[in-house]
Amino acid sequence: MNTKLSLKMQPKISLGVVMNSKLLRLATVELEQVVWSELADNPALELAREVESPNRKHSDYRVEASLPAANMTSGYDRAGVAHKAFAHDLDRMVEQVRIIPSVTDRLLAQVRLMVDGPDLDLAMNLLQFLDGHGYLRLSAEALAAALNISTASVDHGVEILHQLDPPGIGARDERECLLIQCKHLEETGIDCGIVRRILTEVWDDFTHQRWLRMAKTLRLPVTAIEEARSFIVQNFYPYPLQLIDAGAENGETLTQADLIIVRNSSGSRIFYTLEIPQAQTLEMRVSPHFDRASKAGTNLGSGLAAADLAWIKAQLDRAHLFIAALNQRWATLRRIGQYLLDCQAEFIEAGPRYLKPLTRAKVAADLGFHESTVSRAINEKTVQLPGGQLILLSDFFDNSLATREAIRQLLVHSNKTLTDHEIARHLQAEGLNLARRTITKYRQQLNIPASYQR
Secondary structure: OOOOOOOOOOOOOOHHHHHHHHHHHOOHHHHHHHHHHHHHHOOOEEEOOOOEOOOOEOOOOOHHHHOOOOOOOOOOOOHHHHHHHHHHHHHHHHHHHOOOOOHHHHHHHHHHHHOOHHHHHHHHHHHOOOOOOOOOOOOHHHHHHHHOOOHHHHHHHHHHHOOOOOOOOOOOOHHHHHHHHHHHHHHOOOOOHHHHHHHHHOHHHHHOOOHHHHHHHHOOOHHHHHHHHHHHHHHOOOOOHHHHHHHHOOOOOOOOOOEEEEEEEEOOEEEEEEEOHHHHHOOEEEOHHHHHHHHHHOOOOOOOOHHHHHHHHHHHHHHHHHHHHHHHHHHHHHHHHHHHHHHOHHHHHHOHHHOOOOOHHHHHHHHOOOHHHHHHHHOOOEEEOOOOOEEEHHHHHOOOHHHHHHHHHHHHHOOOOOOHHHHHHHHHHOOOOOOHHHHHHHHHHOOOOOHHHO
């Protein structure tokens, strides 16, 4: 019988690399849930500083009280088995935190905190009639007929919806939506007197951008009208449901920043620094109790059984692996964030019109990363700009952002209602050659209606 030996190389991905990839792609809220879950499961892991968790207040563990009595020899006798279990646990945790409530679920959660009984049923039924913008387009009579209730009950239910956040849910049209938001701002102490007069007295002129006529009717200087218009652009939003839609349906969580850009000045020099808040609040360490127990257990006469010592070692290995993956996440985010600070300083300072074309491939090449690493690091991450607004990290790579901002600025400052064809002609004069259908697509992405609707 002939025996033939051959060498064959097969790529093998270590558990550390897999864990680095999984933790890197998580958004902040998801990462926090995975961290707290791991803290609860692994007594060898603890926070480097005291932080309150929604699920657990971390405290020192006694190793003697943490050893599993029943399963001491059933799966933790080998560190490799524990590592495989950890990978499985991490997959399970990631799958759990990816379950994101729908838009309706989020609104229902608010309603349940406000009312109960018949009012709760009424509001829940009305929520089913909201359109894609958050409006109740059907008349009170049509809603009453559909729900087999009186129009007075419909009006009462609509008043409940008007208390939801973001303000404007349940409005019948754009004007009522803005009036609801106006009331909300006034309740917080913000003066909206001129804005309210515009919405109630000269709404038609406002929608047709007749600024001089508005000033004459309201007997106000044109500068006051311009200030009110700018205030409306900055503080009001005509389609409130889409504020929830962006976060709920698409899985983009914009409530917490993964990176914070801070504007600093030294004399006449302006410079920016980068902060990663979770790098401090989620800083991890190995429990000193477990570390001491592991070292003591290697000595003869320690009193620890071999199975106990194997379990302690498995927990320590798991903790070290998790800490290393977290630190790798912070280091990768910091390098990419600093690169964007250096490359897109004009965008950060002056706005979307100054965004430079940039690709993930270029960032990866310049930083020595694989392109997939950059993509995972950017995925679903948010940045807080110096002015306080939150944007997606992927916006730094959106080449259409500058063009959409040019369209928005053109429509905001134009004295007449422009068609898409006229917008294309104006942009062409500025050196931006875009087809009319492209203008239409970008305008729709900005939630700006067609010219005949404005």
